Amino acid sequence: MNSIKIFCPATIANVSCGFDVLGLCLDNVGDEMVVRKTKEKGVVISKIEGQKLPLEIHKNVAGVAVLELLKNTRTEVGFDIEIYKNIKPGSGIGSSAASSAGAVFAVNKLLGNPFTLHELVPFAMKGEELASGALHADNVAPALLGGFTLVRSYHPLDIIKLPAPDELYASIIHPQIEVKTADARSxxxxxxxxxTAIRQWGNLGGLISSLYTNDYELMGRSLHDDIVEPLRSLLIPGFEDVKKAALHAGALGSGISGSGPSIFALSKGKDKATKVANSMAKVYDLLGLEYDLHVSKININGIKEIN
Amino acid sequence: MNSIKIFCPATIANVSCGFDVLGLCLDNVGDEMVVRKTKEKGVVISKIEGQKLPLEIHKNVAGVAVLELLKNTRTEVGFDIEIYKNIKPGSGIGSSAASSAGAVFAVNKLLGNPFTLHELVPFAMKGEELASGALHADNVAPALLGGFTLVRSYHPLDIIKLPAPDELYASIIHPQIEVKTADARSxxxxxxxxxTAIRQWGNLGGLISSLYTNDYELMGRSLHDDIVEPLRSLLIPGFEDVKKAALHAGALGSGISGSGPSIFALSKGKDKATKVANSMAKVYDLLGLEYDLHVSKININGIKEIN
Known part of the structure; x- marks a missing residue:
């Protein structure tokens, strides 16, 4: 295999009660990437379409992630990367994670899979560190592994793949505003x-149980965040109204995707998720705010090869 | 049915990372109770053996729990309760919960099951309130429902029954000292x-996942408590040494049972759990501390009728 084309999915981190530990993978929202082996050693990013992002490998999350992988294996070849971005940076649905995770997935495949998907997570995290200053895994893990993932621990890194109910869909609305990760952290x-912490881990326990038992009602009762959402939602215009609209339209739950500004909702079934998305959009229509809107099944496989 | 004899199991609340939300039910450690219908309305506790506890129904957790049940249903009969205590009050393995939960279970059965097991939980919690001043459910829920239980929420009350792996055993050592619940709280x-909270809910997520997947190793990695154990363990003599001995003997994890002073360990298989219990006991033998020692399978059914 000398070249590979892949789909690099968007992801939702935190998922309300799972701040800094949970993430989930989307199915039809994501970038594409083509990676080719080159005779000359080293890594080159030859093309980025869709977004203005640095081609210099030390300044690009995909480049940094691949360099970290290559530090941990031996190869006589090099790699040329083309990135076709559909996920907007700063949207809160794992734009940098899609590139970091995608790049290490592709290079690993071209090298004959010296690493398992779990083993790729720390390499992809290096890309996340470049993007946000923090070595977080709650977007790269679901991008690589698919479904829901739990970061049980960072020291040592311990990522658990969780199941996702068949009929679970996400609706995501991305208001065209910028929330800096640093502000979202501060x-x-x-x-x-x-x-409050006890309430939060009770809800996280309920959410994880619901994933194993396909108990959508329990999932709905568990999707709360009493810790981060009350603070970060202040940075997102119309958050409370969008969330209310989602719940009113029948969503199981709704919250901030990652550090925002995207707002997600989870619903049972595609029709419900579409109705929920449209209800969320109406709020921004009334406010006159520009937005992107997505409806996606949960992607249980993560990054995949495409033609 | 005019009378019933039941086994009222001991329980372990908190289970390390699940402070105030998790509990599990033991199989061969517990009280017995005989409850008979009487022609005269009202509730009488006619006998308590094994421990000195009040016979006055308003001062006894079993009496208070039954009165709460009877407030919520109509009956023309009364009940006579005999309690045979094996669980020592103040041991931290749910002595009051066994009596509260047992009494409402028995009376409900004699009335033809007007309430589900889940519906009995709030009645039993009234007994817990008398015992500790707090309406907590993390012992009465596993006593009634069996297995592991999660209190996802108190307002509204939402109890989730979780599975328990087949080969999971608990070892429990109860040093003969008194830790007042008020002190354990303060x-x-x-x-x-x-x-720290993020670490804790990461671990709780891992523990709950392990219950569904029978992943004993993950369970072992998840059984940590960075929040309560460091403080409460100071009230338990030799805690660190007992825990170390348990882990050294091959336990998956070890921690404080409820608010102590009992220390529990979880192990895969009865032989391992017995070895673990003996190692824990050796620590107290060396310290010259009196103790009770138990090894029990996890009881997936909870309270049961016996002959």
């Missing part, structure tokens, strides 16, 4: 009340 | 670092 409090 | 901090 509104958080260093200390939280124990009682 | 050492807790009202606020906790967000980063």
């Amino acid at each position: 509104v958080l409090k260093q200390n939280i009340p124990l009682q | 050492v807790l901090k009202q606020n906790i670092p967000l980063q």
Whole structure:
């Protein structure tokens, strides 16, 4: 195999009660990437379409992630990367993760899979570090592994793949505003009340149970975030109204995707998810805010090869 | 049916990372109770053997729990309760919960099951309130439902029954000291670092996943408590040594049972759990501390009728 074309899915991190530990993978929202082996050693990003992003490999998340992979294996070949971005950087649905995870997935495949998907996670995290300053895994893990993933621990890194119910769909609305990750981080409090934390881990427990039992009602009852959402939602115009509209239209739950500004909702069935998405969009229509709108099944396989 | 004899199991609340939300049910450690219908309305506790506890129904957790049940249904009969205590009050393995849950289970059965097991939980919680001043469910829920239980939420009350792996055994050592629940509560901090909370809910997520997948290794990696154990363990003599001994003997994890002073360990298989229990006991033998020692399979059915 000398070249590979892949689909690099968008992802939703946190998923309400799972701040910094949960993520899920989307099915029809994502970038494409073509990676070719080259005779000359080294990594080149020869083309980026769809977004203005740096071609220099040390400044590009895909480049940094691949360099980290190559530090950990031996090869006499090099790699040429083309990136076709559909996910907007700063949207909160894992734009940098799609590139970081995609690049290491493709290179690993071209090298004959020296690493498992789990083993690729720390390489992709290096790309995330470049993008946000933090070595987080809650977008790259679901992009690589698919479905829902749990980062049980960072030290040592321990990623658990969780199942996703068959009929689960996500609706995502991305208001065209910028929320800087640094701002989204700075509104958080260093200390939280124990009682609030207990509520949060009760809900996370309920959500994880619901994934194994396909209990959509339990999922709906569990999708709450009493810790981060009340603070970060202040940075997102119309958040409360969009969330209310989603729930009113029948969503199981709704919250901030990653650090925002995208807002997600989860629903049972595609029709419901479409109705939910349209209801969310109406709020921004009334406010006169530009937005992108997505409806996607949960992608249980993660990054995949395409033709 | 005019009388019933039941086994009222001991329970382990919290289970390390699941502070205030998780509990599990034991199989061969527990009280017995005989409840008879009487022609005269009202509730009488006619006998308590094994422990000195009040016979006055308003002062006894079983009496209070049954009165709460009877407030919520109509009956022309009364009930006579005999309690045979094996679980020592104050041991941290759900002594009051066994009596509260047992009493409402028995009375419900004698009335022809007007309530589901889930519906009995709030009645039993009234007994817990008498015992500890708090309406907690993390012992009565596993006593009634069996297996592991998750209190996803208290307002509204939402109890989720979780599975328990087949070969999971608990070892419990109860040092003969008194830890007052009030003291165990007062050492807790009202606020906790967000980063510590994230670690805790990552571990809880891992533990719950392991229950569904029978992944004992993941269970072992998840059985940590960075929030409550560091504080409460100071009230339990030799805690660190007992825990180390349990882990060294091959336990998956070890921690404080409920608010202590009992220390539990979970192991795969009865032989391992027995070895673990003996290793824990050796620590107290060396310290010259009196103790009770139990090894029990996880009881997936909860309270049961016996002959």
